[in-house]
Structure formats: structure tokens, C-alpha cells
Amino acid sequence: MSKCKVAILGSGNIGTDLMYKIERSNELELTIVAGIDPNSENLRIAKERGYLTSTKSVDGLLEYSDEFDMVFDATSAKVHKYHSDKLTAIGKQVVDLTPAAIGPYVVPPVNLDQLKDELNVNLVTCGGQATIPMIHAIHRVSPVAYAEIVATISSNSAGPGTRANIDEFTQTTAKAIEVVGGAKKGKAIIILNPAEPPVIMRDTIHVTLEEEGKEEEILQSINDMVKEVQTYVPGYRMNTEPQMTGKNISVFIEVEGAGDFFPPYSGNLDIMTAAATQVANELAIKRRNVQEEVK
Amino acid sequence: MTKRSVEILDVTLRDGSHSMKHAFTKEQVRETAKGLDKAKVNYFEVSHGDGLGGSSLQYGLSLVDELELIEVAASVCEYSKISVLLLPGIGTKNDLNDAVKAGAKMVRVATHITEADVAKQHIELGRELGLKTVGFLMMAHMAPVEKLVEQAKLFESYGAEVVYVTDSAGALLPHEVTERITALKNELSCEIGFHGHNNLSMAMANTVAAVQAGATYIDGSLRALGAGSGNTQTEVMVAVLEKMGYNTGIDLYSIIDVANDVVAQYMPRPQEINGSSLIMGYSGVYSSFLLHTEKAAKRFGIDERDILIELGRMQAVGGQEDLIYEVAAKIAHNSSNTHTEAPIS
Incomplete structure (x- = not known):
């Protein structure tokens, strides 16, 4: 049984953290990492660990197109479409970690099982990955009229891409709250906190139900979902009991990262790379099944 | 009319939104706007307390959509122009475009004191739209002066025409305000503003310190209606600055009238320090x-x-x-x- 060969596009922190997560995967085999910065410390690390590297971004990957079937794009929303067009044109699958969202949104515990053979899938945002499972957990018990999430992350863990395009975070997250979470209307807020020592990512999910009631079932569903997210992000937990008042529910989450490449407080980055790896694993299994059928 | 030496910007209809639990009515906004216009206040702010898009379960839902309130305010003003507050991460560029359609002529883009770089796109959009564009550095007590200068320079480089030192927690003391405003006057070429809160009863003292150190934009609210213990009291500030020899361009009797005949009538409780x-x-x-x-x-x-x-x-x-x-x-x-x-x- 051979692993699916994958490439990472983007030699920033997300790309590097992904490298460590892919190394632990039973389904994926990393072959090449491409960036743009010849002085990138992260490209140096990749080379040291035995991977092919390139500083020619997507064109660099295309030079080695036999070396991979799937690409993680950890660059930025602005250039993602350009990358994706070039890669999908030659049949490569793309897992998009930018908020570009040209492919369908995937939040593993909510809709991973609905994946087919999409050439491009999108990971929403860190705030989306941390909160949409909770919205879905509530919605599957009692329909959600409105859901609003507040993600607070350490300033240190917000890279230049996030900072330059902060509206993309709020808009993409809000839309995915509706499309994936099931809420009729969604809203997202992001707050950067520069405290030292750095704060662990916190997410608050405020929900308004269409109808009151089913409190115990909702609570059970939330607790089940926390456990499910913990299977790929062990540091995902509730900070305090959910607050339930009439139709309104607030859930308070903390996301501590695995500490692969990022410090543990950057749960926002960790949950993205962990979710992306989950998605890629699933796509790889589907790919293999298709290939076996063909044989 | 001679050029104003200090520009007083009234934030009753924005910072006051916190004290009003975001429940301003159109009638309250209309009457307040009329009074501010009559008193010849150049700019006053209308938004949810947490800025455009702030209506939320997190901060409180607005009773009336802020865009409607902006429209109402703009519709009764012959003289005054409407400012809006925008906190990137809460509000978006789309919200700003909508506010401009509703009548806004100024945008104040606000970030935490260390996070100015998230505001680049919004400040650039403000300039593109032809708005008077202001950068607003909140919680100014939380970073050293060097950091403030660095972040203020970022705002200026994006195109901000005024950069504010915002004492969101009402935690600064007058000598600290003097130090901060002086540093910005020395290091930046744009105008400098100050926004105070009265939690330590320092709002007026801090305002005086800011003006003396060279700030030319100063925030206040009528009857001090604002978050926490409220802001520097606009009508009192007009009197104090006139006595100090500054020209505010605002008519004292008219500003006192709108404070007492309009705002005092609807404020839920006095803005005292508890x-x-x-x-x-x-x-x-x-x-x-x-x-x-x-x-x-x-x-x-x-x-x-x-x-x-x-x-x-x-x-x-x-x-x-x-x-x-x-x-x-x-x-x-x-x-x-x-x-x-x-x-x-």
C-alpha cells in the first residue's frame, strides 16, 4: 500500500508546521516544499529533512510534477487562484489553507464524509475550524437561527497575510458558519491580543436558536463534538460550561496546539494544519480506493 | 470665521451607545444631531459603540441599524459632518462603503495600540473614498511610548490624516498624556488627537495636557455619555478651551443646550465614577x-x-x-x- 505523495506550497510557518504533521500521517508522503524566499529558514529545514525544495513557488512545483498528486497551498488568498488553476489543470488535487475559498469548505468533523474527488477544497479559516464544529453540534439537535463567533488569538500567531486581509477572515468565516455550520445567518469577529506571555487561542460561539429547549441533548451533542475534535487537536477543550439562557447559548472554547513547529498557544495555526492533514488523509484514501477499483 | 485652533469631535452618538446599551432611537439621534449642528460642531460620530458592524450578541445588538441612524443624523445637518468608527476584525470595508452611502464623511479606523497593521486596507479605502481619515490607537496605556510612535507612524504611512492617542481604559495620567502627545508631535507630521475616559476623573485634565502638548483633535461627549465613567464632557471642554484662549468654533450656549435639553433627558443614569x-x-x-x-x-x-x-x-x-x-x-x-x-x- 503506497502513500499519496504530496507537496507543500508556501514556506511560511503554516507550511512548516504542516511538514511535521504530514510526517506522522499513515496516508501521506511529503516530497517537495516550494516557497519564494531564497533565505527562508523554513526551506532550509525542509531540505535538511530530505525533501526537494524550490524557491520558484508554483512553477518550481510544476518542474517536479511527477513527484506529487496533491498540494497544500499555504500561501495567501490573493495568489491562491493562480496556483490552483495551474495545478488542477494537470490533475493535481489542492488543499487550500488560505481564505480564498474557491473550492467547497471542509470542516472535518462536520462534512469530511461528504468529500468526493474535488480538485480543490478549502479549509475556511482557523476561527472557522475552531467554531463551526460547535455550531453544527447545536444545529444537529435544534435549528440555529443565528451564530456568531469571536476568535481571540495571540498577536504573535497572526502572520502578515492574516493582518493584511483581516476582512477575508471575517467574511469567509461568516459564510462558512452558514454553509457548513447550518446557521441561517453567521457573523465572525477576530481579536488580536499582544499579551505576554502569549494567550492561547480562545473562541466563543454565541448562538440563537429558533426555538427554546432540548438543553440536555444540546449539551450532550456539544460534549460529543469536543471529543471528536480532540481526536485530531488534543488541546481543544471547553473553558467553562456553556451558558444557556432561553434561546441563547454561548460556548467557550480554548485551543492549545500540539507544539509541532508553533508554540502551543498558537492553537489557531495548529487546528488549521491538523484539519488540513485530516482532509488530505481522507482524499488520499479515496484516491487509493479509486485506483484499486481501476485495477 | 477664524480657523479653529482645536477641533472638538463629539462622540455622544457612538461612545454613548455603550451606556445606552446600543439602544439609541432615531428620535434621540435626530435631536442630538440637530443640536450638535446648531452648535457648529464640525464632526460628530454615529456608530455602534464597537464601531460599524458592532451589533452582535458579543457586544449587544443595536436597537436600530446604525446605517439608519447615520442617515437620520446626516439628514438634519447643514453644517456638521458625520464620522464613523471602524474596528478591523469587527467591521469590514463593505461596512464602510455602506456607511458612506448613508452619509459618513469621516472614518476613524481603530486598532489596539500594538496592532496598527491590520488597518492598512481600511485607511487606504477611507482616503480613496475621499473621507477625512483618522487612525485611532486604543488602550494607549498598554504600550511604551516608543511602541506608540512606531504604530502611529504606520497609520501615517497608510494615509491617516490624524492619529489619535486613545485612552480607552481611562488609565492615563496627565503627565503620561503629555509624554505621548509630545512624542507624536515630534515624530509625525500629521495632526494628533486625544480621546479620553473619565474613570480616574482625569478626562479633562488629560485633555488640557493633550492640547497643551499640541493635540489638535479632541474627543468629548455631551454630559460625558460614554463607556465606563464616560468621556471628557464636550460642553465643559468648549468652555475650558475658550478660557485657555483656544478657538473651538463651537457656540457655548448651543452646545450646553443640546447636552441638557436633549442628551440629559434620555441618558439612563448620570455618568458618575462608581x-x-x-x-x-x-x-x-x-x-x-x-x-x-x-x-x-x-x-x-x-x-x-x-x-x-x-x-x-x-x-x-x-x-x-x-x-x-x-x-x-x-x-x-x-x-x-x-x-x-x-x-x-
């Missing part, structure tokens, strides 16, 4: 946390001040209202399990 708002200034907590803290303290039967001190210790920043409930829950939990639970970490 135990909790004092502690906000003392421990450096964002002023709009006040009413949320009151509610959480009541729910858990604990002392508001304990919550505020803990939030200050945790270095909470503006917008983290969700932390209040959590901190309150933990304090309540710990005080009922003092033998088994570790202190809040």
Missing part, C-alpha cells in the same frame, strides 16, 4: 466592559471589582467581552471550591 468604573481606570480595563461586568457579577453573585482586576491582570484588550463571563464563572467556581481548586491561571 466603584467599578474607578477600578477600570485603576487596573486598565477597556471601558465598555462595565455593563457586561455588572451583569456577570450579578449572575454569579460576586464582586464586580474582582472580575475587573482579573481582566486587567490578564491583559484583556478591547472587544474581549466574552472573557468577562468566563472570568466571572471561574471566580465563582473557585470561591465555592477554595480547597480543591487552584487559583485562576
Whole structure:
């Protein structure tokens, strides 16, 4: 049984953290990492660990197109479409970690099982990955009229891409709250906190139900979902009991990262790379099944 | 008319939104706007307390959509221009475009004191739209002067025409205001502004210090209606600055009239300094946390001040209202399990 060969596009922190997560995967085999910065410390690390590297971004990957079937794009929303067009044109699958969202949104515990053979899938945002499972957990018990999430992350863990395009975070997250979470209307807020020592990512999910009631079932569903997210992000937990008042529910989450490449407080980055790896694993299994059928 | 030497910007219809629990009516906004216009206030602000898009379960839902309130205010003004507040991360460029359609002529883009770079796109959009564009550095007490200068320079480089030192927690003392405004006057070429809160009864003293150090934009609110203990009181500021020899261009009787005949009639309680708002200034907590803290303290039967001190210790920043409930829950939990639970970490 051979692993699916994958490439990472983007030699920033997300790309590097992904490298460590892919190394632990039973389904994926990393072959090449491409960036743009010849002085990138992260490209140096990749080379040291035995991977092919390139500083020619997507064109660099295309030079080695036999070396991979799937690409993680950890660059930025602005250039993602350009990358994706070039890669999908030659049949490569793309897992998009930018908020570009040209492919369908995937939040593993909510809709991973609905994946087919999409050439491009999108990971929403860190705030989306941390909160949409909770919205879905509530919605599957009692329909959600409105859901609003507040993600607070350490300033240190917000890279230049996030900072330059902060509206993309709020808009993409809000839309995915509706499309994936099931809420009729969604809203997202992001707050950067520069405290030292750095704060662990916190997410608050405020929900308004269409109808009151089913409190115990909702609570059970939330607790089940926390456990499910913990299977790929062990540091995902509730900070305090959910607050339930009439139709309104607030859930308070903390996301501590695995500490692969990022410090543990950057749960926002960790949950993205962990979710992306989950998605890629699933796509790889589907790919293999298709290939076996063909044989 | 001679050129104004100090521009007083009134924030009653924005900062006051916190005290009003975001329930301004069109009638209240219309009458206040008329009064401000009559008094010849150049700019006044209309938005949800947390800026455009702030209407939320997190901060409080607006009773009336802020775009409608902006429209109402703009419709009765012959002289005054409407400003809006925008906090990137809460509001978006789309919200700003909508506000401009509703009648806004100024945007103030606000970030935490260390996070100016998230505002680049919004400041650039403000300039593109031909708005008077202002950068607003909040919680100015939380960073050293060098950091303030660095971040203010970023705002200026994006195109901000005025950069504000914003004392969101009402925590600064006059000598600290002097130091900050002086540093910005020396290092930047754009105009400098100051926005105060009265949690330590320093709002007017800080305003005077700011103006003397060279600030040319100063915020105030009528009857001090604003978050925490409220802002520098606009009508008093007009009198004080005139006495000091500054030209504010504002008619004193008219501004006193709108404060007392309009705003005082609808404000839910006087903007006094109580135990909790004092502690906000003392421990450096964002002023709009006040009413949320009151509610959480009541729910858990604990002392508001304990919550505020803990939030200050945790270095909470503006917008983290969700932390209040959590901190309150933990304090309540710990005080009922003092033998088994570790202190809040």
C-alpha cells in the first residue's frame, strides 16, 4: 500500500508546521516544499529533512510534477487562484489553507464524509475550524437561527497575510458558519491580543436558536463534538460550561496546539494544519480506493 | 470665521451607545444631531459603540441599524459632518462603503495600540473614498511610548490624516498624556488627537495636557455619555478651551443646550465614577466592559471589582467581552471550591 505523495506550497510557518504533521500521517508522503524566499529558514529545514525544495513557488512545483498528486497551498488568498488553476489543470488535487475559498469548505468533523474527488477544497479559516464544529453540534439537535463567533488569538500567531486581509477572515468565516455550520445567518469577529506571555487561542460561539429547549441533548451533542475534535487537536477543550439562557447559548472554547513547529498557544495555526492533514488523509484514501477499483 | 485652533469631535452618538446599551432611537439621534449642528460642531460620530458592524450578541445588538441612524443624523445637518468608527476584525470595508452611502464623511479606523497593521486596507479605502481619515490607537496605556510612535507612524504611512492617542481604559495620567502627545508631535507630521475616559476623573485634565502638548483633535461627549465613567464632557471642554484662549468654533450656549435639553433627558443614569468604573481606570480595563461586568457579577453573585482586576491582570484588550463571563464563572467556581481548586491561571 503506497502513500499519496504530496507537496507543500508556501514556506511560511503554516507550511512548516504542516511538514511535521504530514510526517506522522499513515496516508501521506511529503516530497517537495516550494516557497519564494531564497533565505527562508523554513526551506532550509525542509531540505535538511530530505525533501526537494524550490524557491520558484508554483512553477518550481510544476518542474517536479511527477513527484506529487496533491498540494497544500499555504500561501495567501490573493495568489491562491493562480496556483490552483495551474495545478488542477494537470490533475493535481489542492488543499487550500488560505481564505480564498474557491473550492467547497471542509470542516472535518462536520462534512469530511461528504468529500468526493474535488480538485480543490478549502479549509475556511482557523476561527472557522475552531467554531463551526460547535455550531453544527447545536444545529444537529435544534435549528440555529443565528451564530456568531469571536476568535481571540495571540498577536504573535497572526502572520502578515492574516493582518493584511483581516476582512477575508471575517467574511469567509461568516459564510462558512452558514454553509457548513447550518446557521441561517453567521457573523465572525477576530481579536488580536499582544499579551505576554502569549494567550492561547480562545473562541466563543454565541448562538440563537429558533426555538427554546432540548438543553440536555444540546449539551450532550456539544460534549460529543469536543471529543471528536480532540481526536485530531488534543488541546481543544471547553473553558467553562456553556451558558444557556432561553434561546441563547454561548460556548467557550480554548485551543492549545500540539507544539509541532508553533508554540502551543498558537492553537489557531495548529487546528488549521491538523484539519488540513485530516482532509488530505481522507482524499488520499479515496484516491487509493479509486485506483484499486481501476485495477 | 477664524480657523479653529482645536477641533472638538463629539462622540455622544457612538461612545454613548455603550451606556445606552446600543439602544439609541432615531428620535434621540435626530435631536442630538440637530443640536450638535446648531452648535457648529464640525464632526460628530454615529456608530455602534464597537464601531460599524458592532451589533452582535458579543457586544449587544443595536436597537436600530446604525446605517439608519447615520442617515437620520446626516439628514438634519447643514453644517456638521458625520464620522464613523471602524474596528478591523469587527467591521469590514463593505461596512464602510455602506456607511458612506448613508452619509459618513469621516472614518476613524481603530486598532489596539500594538496592532496598527491590520488597518492598512481600511485607511487606504477611507482616503480613496475621499473621507477625512483618522487612525485611532486604543488602550494607549498598554504600550511604551516608543511602541506608540512606531504604530502611529504606520497609520501615517497608510494615509491617516490624524492619529489619535486613545485612552480607552481611562488609565492615563496627565503627565503620561503629555509624554505621548509630545512624542507624536515630534515624530509625525500629521495632526494628533486625544480621546479620553473619565474613570480616574482625569478626562479633562488629560485633555488640557493633550492640547497643551499640541493635540489638535479632541474627543468629548455631551454630559460625558460614554463607556465606563464616560468621556471628557464636550460642553465643559468648549468652555475650558475658550478660557485657555483656544478657538473651538463651537457656540457655548448651543452646545450646553443640546447636552441638557436633549442628551440629559434620555441618558439612563448620570455618568458618575462608581466603584467599578474607578477600578477600570485603576487596573486598565477597556471601558465598555462595565455593563457586561455588572451583569456577570450579578449572575454569579460576586464582586464586580474582582472580575475587573482579573481582566486587567490578564491583559484583556478591547472587544474581549466574552472573557468577562468566563472570568466571572471561574471566580465563582473557585470561591465555592477554595480547597480543591487552584487559583485562576
